[in-house]
Amino acid sequence: MRALDILDEVIAGPIKTVEIARKLGMSKTTAHRLAHALKSRDYLSITPDGFALGPKLLQLGAMAESQTDLVRLARPLLEVLSSETGFCSFAGQREGDWSRHLDRVNGRQRLRVATIPGDVRPIAETGLGKALLLDEGEETWRRLYVASRNGRVTESEVQRWIAHMREFKVRQVVDHDSELGDGVHSIAAPVRNAKGRIVMAISIAGATQYYQGEDAGQLAGKVARSAREISALAGYAG
Secondary structure (H helix, E strand, C coil), X not given: CHHHHHHHHHCCCCECHHHHHHHHCCCHHHHHHHHHHHHHCCCEEEECCEEEECHHHHHHHHHHHHHCCHHHHXXXXXXXXXXXXXXXXXXXXXXXXXXXXXXXXXXXXXXXXXXXXXXXXXHHHCHHHHHHCCCCCHHHHHHHHHHHCCCCCCHHHHHHHHHHHHHHHHHCCXXXXXXXXXXXXXXXXXXXXXXXXXXXXXXXXXXXHHHCCCCHHHHHHHHHHHHHHHHHHCCCCC
């Protein structure tokens, strides 16, 4: 268990033996012995700044990521989200300048969103796509928004869209009214992996009329909570 405690400390970055001993309340001799035992099995490596993650852990991390079906892991939480809110819930990932919907759980509303798994849309055109873009810079936001409108957009519209994206980035939750004239509103949030990168997004969506009388803050909180729970399954520690 003490060896595992050392690995937990090294995750944050290189650390010297004396700091390991101090943080974990063990003698320097014990910290030195355990750290070198981990190094001998390639779980740790030695750098000028102390012990760091070794090649075996990097290998295991890559293998775990390749073997993790995040959409499958997210499915039970999407079902809970849809049950709690009554709305259709979705999961999707980025494919270049596009977003692809990968899963859907139907809500209780009579009027249902037409989007189905496999659908691909310009990434700046949907709430789920916007959530996938929250870590991008403003020049990328501009380019993708203009492209989604086929270049037929004014500078004031671009600035208004970027201002909304700034707000969404701070909140880590996206509110989106469909621009397709179908009267659909969605709330989306990003899902992050162990490295903190956005690897997926989830959303709830439904006809705007179904949002009347609902507490928008509570709905956004439930989407954000579900995104955090799925991120935890992907290894994100916050």
